[in-house]
Amino acid sequence: MLGMLTDLEGAVLAVIARDGATTSYKLAREFASSPSQFWSGSSGAIYPLMARLRRRELVVGKPDATGRRKATSFSITIQGRRELETWLLDVDRAADMGFDPLRTRLIFLHLVPAAERAGFLDEVARRTAELSLRIAADEDLKAREHSVSWLNMRLAWLRKFGASAGSRSG
Amino acid sequence: MLGMLTDLEGAVLAVIARDGATTSYKLAREFASSPSQFWSGSSGAIYPLMARLRRRELVVGKPDATGRRKATSFSITIQGRRELETWLLDVDRAADMGFDPLRTRLIFLHLVPAAERAGFLDEVARRTAELSLRIAADEDLKAREHSVSWLNMRLAWLRKFGASAGSRSG
DNA sequence: ACAATCATGTAAGCAGTTACATGATTTT
DNA sequence: AAAATCATGTAACTGCTTACATGATTGT
Numbered sequence: 001m002l003g004m005l006t007d008l009e010g011a012v013l014a015v016i017a018r019d020g021a022t023t024s025y026k027l028a029r030e031f032a033s034s035p036s037q038f039w040s041g042s043s044g045a046i047y048p049l050m051a052r053l054r055r056r057e058l059v060v061g062k063p064d065a066t067g068r069r070k071a072t073s074f075s076i077t078i079q080g081r082r083e084l085e086t087w088l089l090d091v092d093r094a095a096d097m098g099f100d101p102l103r104t105r106l107i108f109l110h111l112v113p114a115a116e117r118a119g120f121l122d123e124v125a126r127r128t129a130e131l132s133l134r135i136a137a138d139e140d141l142k143a144r145e146h147s148v149s150w151l152n153m154r155l156a157w158l159r160k161f162g163a164s165a166g167s168r169s170g
Numbered sequence: 171m172l173g174m175l176t177d178l179e180g181a182v183l184a185v186i187a188r189d190g191a192t193t194s195y196k197l198a199r200e201f202a203s204s205p206s207q208f209w210s211g212s213s214g215a216i217y218p219l220m221a222r223l224r225r226r227e228l229v230v231g232k233p234d235a236t237g238r239r240k241a242t243s244f245s246i247t248i249q250g251r252r253e254l255e256t257w258l259l260d261v262d263r264a265a266d267m268g269f270d271p272l273r274t275r276l277i278f279l280h281l282v283p284a285a286e287r288a289g290f291l292d293e294v295a296r297r298t299a300e301l302s303l304r305i306a307a308d309e310d311l312k313a314r315e316h317s318v319s320w321l322n323m324r325l326a327w328l329r330k331f332g333a334s335a336g337s338r339s340g
Numbered sequence: 341a342c343a344a345t346c347a348t349g350t351a352a353g354c355a356g357t358t359a360c361a362t363g364a365t366t367t368t
Numbered sequence: 369a370a371a372a373t374c375a376t377g378t379a380a381c382t383g384c385t386t387a388c389a390t391g392a393t394t395g396t
Contacts, residue, residue, distance in 0.1 A: 006383070007274060014278035025347050036267040045384060047349055052383095069346060069393065085282050088275050089290045095297035097206040098270040101263045103320055104177060108184035112255055120259045127265035150273055176355070195375050215356060217377055222355095239365065239374060 003056065009049060010087035011039070013058060013076060017084055021073040023064060024050045035131055050074060058083055102154065125158045173226065179219060180257035181209070183228060183246060187254055191243040193234060194220045205301055220244060228253050272324065295328045 005013065008031075015030060016022055024046050032041030053059045058080035064071040076084070097103075102124060109117055132151040175183065178201075185200060186192055194216050202211030223229045228250035234241040246254070267273075272294060279287055302321040 007269070007271065008383085011274060011278075014281060017281050018278060023347075024349095028347095036269070037263070038266070038269045040385075042385070043347090043349070044351090044386070048383085051349095071347060085286075088278060088282055089286055091290060091293045091297065093207070094272045094275050094290070095294050095301070096208070096271050097301075097320065098268065098272070099177070099206070099208045100268040100270070100320070101177065101266050102268070104181060105258050105264050108181075108188060108258060111184060111187050112258055116255075116259055120261060120264070123261045124265045127261065131265070131267075150267065150270070178356080193375075194377095198375095210357075212357070213375090213377070214358070214379090218355085221377095241375060 004090075005083055005087040007093075008039070008045065009053065010084065012046070012049060013053065013080055013084045014088070016059065016074060016076045017081060021064075021075045023071045023073055025071065035135060053080070121158060125155065128154050128158065175253055175257045177263075178209070178215065179223065180254065182216070182219060183223065183250055183254045184258070186229065186244060186246045187251060191234075191245045193241045193243055195241065205305060223250070291328060295325065298324050298328065 011031075012027055015027060024043075027050075028041045028043055028046040030041065031039040031046070034041070050059070050061075054061055054074070056079075057077055059074040060077055061072045061074050064073040066073075109120075112120075128151055132148060132155070135151065136148055181201075182197055185197060194213075197220075198211045198213055198216040200211065201209040201216070204211070220229070220231075224231055224244070226249075227247055229244040230247055231242045231244050234243040236243075279290075282290075298321055302318060302325070305321065306318055
């Protein structure tokens with residue numbers, strides 16, 4: 001696959017396709033506000049990325065008219081839509097398990113004493129429930145439903161594999 | 171956090187802690203055999219990583235006696251166990267949602283025509299079921315239970331959010 | 341006036357990637 | 369004899385990271 005999009009590139013293109021013309025700054029903010037640390041939305045990631053997409057002619061930039069400040073507004077091109085669709089429908093990557101920091105740790109968690117383990121799982125469960133509430137309350141968050149469902153699955157998982165079960169009742 | 175372990179470093183240390191002294195080559199093989207593309211297990215990743223862990227004195231290397239071939243066998247040190255425990259019990263990272271290539275795509279999947287969408291979801295569901303069988307059948311895979319449960323959740327997720335439901339019956 | 345936010349980038353560094361390279365040993 | 373596997377690395381590259389830097393505009 002030549003010039004296959006990274007996941008960040010794909011996600012950025014998808015946001016532009018969904019919301020229309022956007023500035024790099026707004027994109028950075030949107031990704032930074034994501035509940036996942038995976039999407040840092042740092043300028044050091046976004047600005048070079050937009051320059052890349054522009055060079056590959058997957059987006060076009062023009063001076064922003066709506067905002068008072070000078071800014072470059074990017075829109076997706078036809079080539080961009082094509083590349084986006086290829087990325088979205090990439091079964092090889094979509095079917096992959098990806099990376100789940102909790103899943104990875106659960107595999108090896110028996111290596112730490114039971115007391116620490118229980119406290120750890122309780123705290124993770126607490127934070128997950130908290131995150132679930134935060135996401136459910138946030139009207140702006142587009143991916144609300146999916147995120148909530150994912151978090152509910154993690155909670156079910158924690159219930160099944162330990163958390164309070166492993167720490168107190170056995 | 172100074173010198174905080176990366177997830178690959180943590181996972182490598184955990185494998186050594188769990189299985190005892192191992193060579194870089196064996197580690198690379200173990201990670202390469204993982205069902206997730208995230209763990210490539212490429213030598214370009216493992217060998218420099220082991221050199222790093224050795225420099226930081228989290229592992230010690232000695233010539234392998236058991237194997238016929240000359241090889242360096244690495245064991246975890248006391249400092250290594252301490253760092254491993256810190257990594258394992260890192261709630262900030264464990265509570266993060268991480269990266270799920272399917273979740274990311276589902277958020278934007280409405281951007282592609284319904285026909286492609288349905289085919290895509292069916293294929294992902296098929297591969298997930300396949301992967302589930304493969305993992306369940308593999309006696310050697312240590313993380314079998316966790317992986318299977320995770321995959322079952324993904325399947326439930328796919329049932330809920332489309333797959334066959336969205337493609338045929340509506 | 342001062343702080344916050346908008347907006348755009350650069351610089352150095354790091355942990356990965358793919359591809360290449362070498363040579364010994366074991367299996368067929 | 370040839371192929372596969374064991375075993376260890378290096379080289380070039382890429383996409384991110386953190387930190388820094390600049391300046392305009394807006395809100396208090």
